[in-house]
Amino acid sequence: MTTQFSYYDERIETAAEQLRADSEAYQSADEIGDLQNQLENIVGFERVANSYLFYPTMEQTDGKSVLTMMLANDALLEAGLTPTVGYELPPEFVAAYEQLQTEGIGRTTVYSDQSGTWVSII
Incomplete structure (x- = not known):
């Protein structure tokens, strides 16, 4: 059995474009702030410690698989996983x-x- 989950939110596309242009936009753009708040609100649900959005394309860097962070909850941002930072998978x-x-x-x-x-x- 295959389970398919699909979610589309125009704010994600808008945030992706703004963050590609300016990786610090999450600190000031209202649209990104709203999406950031949504990610933060997910944290604390039963067994949810972090929430994040990656850009969808996995890349190879120095022989390692990496996804680029688009946006994350506050704890991950404070840990240095800010927009456009690569996360080694x-x-x-x-x-x-x-x-x-x-x-x-x-x-x-x-x-x-x-x-x-x-x-x-x-």
Whole structure:
């Protein structure tokens, strides 16, 4: 059985364009602030520690898989995962990303990175 999750919000496209032009726009643009607040509101739901948006294209940098951060909740921003910063993907996240491409949703096994131990649903 394939589960497909699809969500479209025009604010995401607007934020992506503004952040490509100015990676600091999340600090001042009202439209991005509204989206940022939405990401922050998700945190605290049962078992949700962080929420974030990546640009969709995985790239290879120095032989490592990387996604570029578009926007994240406050804790991740404070940890340095600001817009346009690359996030080196652990193998478990890469597998979930590949699952997302074929099944429409991806889920990692438990993995650890510099910020802690996680399970991610993408």
